Amino acid sequence: MIQAFNALMKRDLLLAFRHRGELANPLLFFLMIVTLFPLGVSPEVVLLRKIAPGVIWIAALLAALFSLESLFRSDFEDGALEQMLLSPQPLAVLVLAKVLAHWLVSGLPMLLMAPLLGLLLAMPDPAIAALELTLAIGTPLLSLIGAIGVALTVGLRRGGVLLTLLIMPLYIPVLIFATNAVTAAAAGMPIAGQIYFLASLLVLALTLAPLAIAAALRISVS
């Protein structure tokens, strides 16, 4: 089981590496949304500092959604997904490997880029630390939840809009707790409550989402 998990994760990372250009797209998108705000709204420090948590988090959320769309697409088209479904290994474990690989190439780079964007929007240091913490817990959460929707819509020709409609409501709690935590940290208040909430959501998603993704894939492929 562990062997299959590792092999599938390595395969996905290798495929991602051979398509580096496509990888950059969601990241550029993330970077662009955030950098356009000072230009479009106002370069005023007080205002930027105030909207920064929301801006960065919304950009991360949209970039995650954008990058997730292709999670099962190529596997669905070339039949690799069928072969995955026909593996004697538990499908939930295999999809977890795929989601993890996807997070490593999409969520992790966002996590690394976020402090720079925080500086760009004049965020104070404690807020940047809180931003990193919320993104570290939040981006895997976005990947796991999003993957359920992607698995449900992979068989549809134009699943994009439907995917957004399905997933957005589920992303909202993550967005609320995360931005709230960052804003509180900027004001020097404790953020343990919000972090615990996000962490419990992550644990919940880690245990239940793979099962839901697996079930959704079986429906999509049949």
Next chain:
Amino acid sequence: MPLTKPISPMPLLSVIDLECIRGDNLLFSGLDFKLYEGQLMQVEGANGSGKTSLLRILAGLSLASEGQVLWDGKDIHKQRSFYFSKVAYLGHTLGIKSDLSPLENLKITLALASFPFDETAVYRALEQTGLSGKEDVPARSLSAGQKQRVALARLLACPTKLWIMDEPFTALDASGVSLVRDLLETHLRRGGLVVLTSHQAVEVRGDVVRVNLSEDGLR
């Protein structure tokens, strides 16, 4: 449907009263057959008669609207993991990643089937299917027939009891067709089972049964 001499007393794969509905169309219903060790079943029928649907139901990818598929007397969906370790499915889409080389493709197949990776066995499988020298080129640059051969090498590299093949002869040249025939005959001699659809009349020596969906499958 006439049954030829059984090799083992118990049928390994049996289908009971199978019905398949796609959209508003009844493709087939009341389909019954049994398959014993060393038997090959050729599914025939006109275009759109449900050959691929039947194969996908047998592979456990789709659910039948009615009826059961039994492996060794037990419903395949009640022993999914065990059943999947006995079956290889070769569909219309081959499941070959075009950005990976044939070798890498086989590697991941073996890992998914929880087979230990044995380099010599994998190279031998690729050589047997006529792909020596192509082990490390990206599958993208291979022709359709060569990709089909990679998928066949998958069957050799991780041996399973039941092969389900959807049009295994398409895209293959004459030597490819005789290669598949040899593979099938060897597999049958070893007591394997095969279910395949094919438009080409390819004579496979062995215990071949036929089912015609356009005639047998509809009441």
